[in-house]
Amino acid sequence: MGLNYQLVLWNNHKKTYDKLIVLGMLLYIILFAVVTLVFNSETSIETLVIRAFGSLAIIMLHIILVIGPLARLNSAFLPILYNRRHLGVSMFIAAFIHGGFSMFQFHALGDVNPIYSIFISNMDYGSLTDFPFQVLGFLALLILFVMASTSHDFFLGNLSAKTWKRLHMMVYAAYALIIAHVFLGAFQQETSPFTIGILVFGFILVSSLHLITAFKEGHIDTAKTEEKEGWLKVCDISEIEEDRAKIFTVEKERIAIFKYDGKLSAIHNVCKHQGGPLGEGKIIDGCITCPWHGYQYLPANGQSPPPFTEKVATYELKLDGKTVYINPKAFEEGTEVNPCKI
Amino acid sequence: MEIVIKIFLGILGVYTLIGILFGVFFLIKAPKIDPLMADTKKKVRFLLFPGVAATWPFLIGKLFNSKTA
């Protein structure tokens, strides 16, 4: 949205959240150290660091994976979603400390390259119980690195939104690798039941939340649409909340219909920034505000207010009594359409 | 198995090396990749460096496009 790039898009909210992230991470590490030392005072400091940061990283990864679906189910989670990027980068740092320390502890003291050593110090690739699980951690760390290092908006534009999205969908590959890393590692190390517990519980949580949202989304897709002289019936006005929207799929396109100031406007649901669902956002200062990172569009013409230049397609609406109808033909992006008076 | 590992890590090494070289080029001539970088503070380039090094195959094309344009 900007005309140049900022180091980090910070505002006061984000600063507060970032402080919370750092504070939470510190608290977890201290708590982990205290609990471990109380129950097992012989744990070496290296092992402690490796376990504390490994488990911290996996907990953070779970939070990252559930925010998306949670924010769709309940808008109270949206503020965390805005901050997911910083959470992702912090998670990478925790994973990097864990992996780096393990590499230093187990692979840096010999005369072979430590990375090569991760791959060849245990050659039991055919075994399940003795599998070189650290290799899986290494591969996951590579993926997390690519994601963390490309989280800036610069890459969104320069890699194209599609490539960027694909890269970041690899988080699920990383998640699978990490699960295998911990479980296969558990056969060989005395992995704590705590960590295994988190993983099992986490996996159930992540998959069920994704399933529930997928089901809900499917529900939007099949929203009833009755035709009347080329206009499609969408809903009753009362179904849309003030300053909010309802999302409908009309001829395979997602459209958000907003209600504000006694008016109705319809725009394409997909944000130009990263494809965020505009219809899940609110009208703030007269602008439709994307729930993901706050890009704004004027409801009547789908244009970002100057000096910004983003545009989305607009649609024509009409009212028959209390029933809203839409003309399924999209106007060119950024076309002014008279809002429908209620 | 060892040969597979050697090939994989060899490719990874070469990829990383080219990435670092490309990243250094970016530190010096960032606007050639993205004109918006001309008006962007210099320290942003350092923040972007790791990502540029990691995704160089996707970015290197911009160099040739901007020359023909």
Ligand code: HEM
């Ligand atoms: C270079 C990459 C990596 C290496 C060399 C590595 C190495 C190790 C080692 C040696 C252990 C066993 C520690 C012990 O219990 O004594 C371990 C456990 C673990 N790793 Fe990694 N790892 C890497 C990457 C990752 C990543 C990216 C994650 C997650 C984001 C991760 C999460 C974990 C977890 C949760 C455990 C179990 C900790 C526990 O026992 O409580 N690892 N890893």
Ligand code: FES
């Ligand atoms: S997707 Fe980022 S602001 Fe809409």
